[in-house]
Amino acid sequence: AQTVTQSQPEMSVQEAETVTLSCTYDTSENNYYLFWYKQPPSRQMILVIRQEAYKQQNATENRFSVNFQKAAKSFSLKISDSQLGDTAMYFCAFSRENSGGGADGLTFGKGTHLIIQP
Amino acid sequence: GAVVSQHPSWVICKSGTSVKIECRSLDFQATTMFWYRQFPKQSLMLMATSNEGSKATYEQGVEKDKFLINHASLTLSTLTVTSAHPEDSSFYICSAGRGVWEETQYFGPGTRLLVL
Numbered sequence: 001a002q003t004v005t006q007s008q009p010e011m012s013v014q015e016a017e018t019v020t021l022s023c024t025y026d027t028s029e030n031n032y033y034l035f036w037y038k039q040p041p042s043r044q045m046i047l048v049i050r051q052e053a054y055k056q057q058n059a060t061e062n063r064f065s066v067n068f069q070k071a072a073k074s075f076s077l078k079i080s081d082s083q084l085g086d087t088a089m090y091f092c093a094f095s096r097e098n099s100g101g102g103a104d105g106l107t108f109g110k111g112t113h114l115i116i117q118p
Numbered sequence: 119g120a121v122v123s124q125h126p127s128w129v130i131c132k133s134g135t136s137v138k139i140e141c142r143s144l145d146f147q148a149t150t151m152f153w154y155r156q157f158p159k160q161s162l163m164l165m166a167t168s169n170e171g172s173k174a175t176y177e178q179g180v181e182k183d184k185f186l187i188n189h190a191s192l193t194l195s196t197l198t199v200t201s202a203h204p205e206d207s208s209f210y211i212c213s214a215g216r217g218v219w220e221e222t223q224y225f226g227p228g229t230r231l232l233v234l
Contacts, residue, residue, distance in 0.1 A: 033221045043209060045162075045225035052221065091161060095221070103221040105152045105164040105177075106213075 002027045002094050006109035013082055014117050020067075021077045021112050023092030031097035034068065034075045035106070040088040048090070051075065079114075087116045121145050122214050124226035131202055132234055139197045139229045141212030147192035148214035152223060153185075156209040168195040202233040 003026045013019045025034070036048040051059045051068050058066050063080045079086055089111045095103035121144040131137050141151055149170045154162040166187050167175040174187035184206075186198040195214075199206050209230050213223035 035222075037225075042227075043156075043211075044227050045211065045213070047222060047224075050222060095223075097221075100217070101221075102215055102217065103223065105167050106154075106162070106223060107164065108161045110161045 002029070002032075002096070002107045004092050004094050004107050004109035006092055006112050008112045009110070010113040010115070012115040012117060015082060015084060017082055018078065018080050019082055019114065021079075021090055021092075021114065023075045023077070023109055025073050025075065025092070025094050027073070027094065027096075029096050033095045033097065033103050034066075035093040035095070036064070036066070036075075036077045037091045037093060037108075038086075038088045039091060039111075045091075049077065082116045084116050084118060087114060089113050119145060120214075120216055120222075120224040122212065122224050122226040124210075124212055124229050126229060127227060128230040128232075130232045130234065133203050134201055137199045137202055137231060139199075139210055139212075139231075141195045141197070141214070141226050143193045143214045143224075146214075146216045148195075149192060149217070151189060151195040151212055151214045153187065153195075153197050154211045154213065156211060156228075158209075162211060165197075199231065202231070204233045207231055207233045 005024045032053045034051045038046045049061045067076045091111045092109040093106040123142045125140045151168040153165045156162045168189040170189045176182045189195040211228040213225045
């Protein structure tokens with residue numbers, strides 16, 4: 001079984017600052033995917049960024065980037081130039097690769113409540 | 119895009135009744151959909167994997183007779199909470215990928231269930 005651990009229940013930073021959310025996971029799988037999802041007060045889950053385990057290069061999406069350390073089983077999210085709209089719950093998630101090359105159901109961490117202060 | 123809808127968005131029912139929640143992929147076909155449950159201020163927990171044309175696969179600890187899943191078409195999966203009780207009150211969310219090769223899941227907006 002897989003486990004995902006987010007050790008920061010809540011973080012608060014000033015607008016325009018950079019913030020890093022931590023995530024570690026445990027698995028015996030070799031092929032898997034890692035994700036960061038954002039859940040604003042509307043509770044709609046929004047994909048922030050994803051990483052394939054076989055790729056060494058860290059994924060980047062505009063202001064969002066990850067630091068993927070496969071050997072350490074660490075997958076942190078860095079948000080640069082934080083904005084008020086970034087305020088939300090952030091969930092780290094893991095998925096095994098299925099037989100079709102896609103992903104199985106997600107295992108989520110407990111989440112980090114990120115607050116961007118004006 | 120990859121849009122997933124859920125209906126209803128919220129429902130209140132009496133204890134002992136059954137409630138059906140629909141999950142639809144609006145602009146793509148989904149051979150597999152997933153159902154999650156989220157209690158207040160908690161994370162999402164995978165309940166089951168819904169496969170079109172076959173039986174759902176339930177996670178350990180999830181009662182399959184309590185949570186009936188039907189994936190009748192490539193765009194529709196339903197979750198029926200049978201004989202609902204107050205402890206079933208929760209936020210239910212579905213997700214789907216655009217194909218077996220798709221690693222990303224797209225989430226519906228969720229259904230808030232309150233059992234009185």
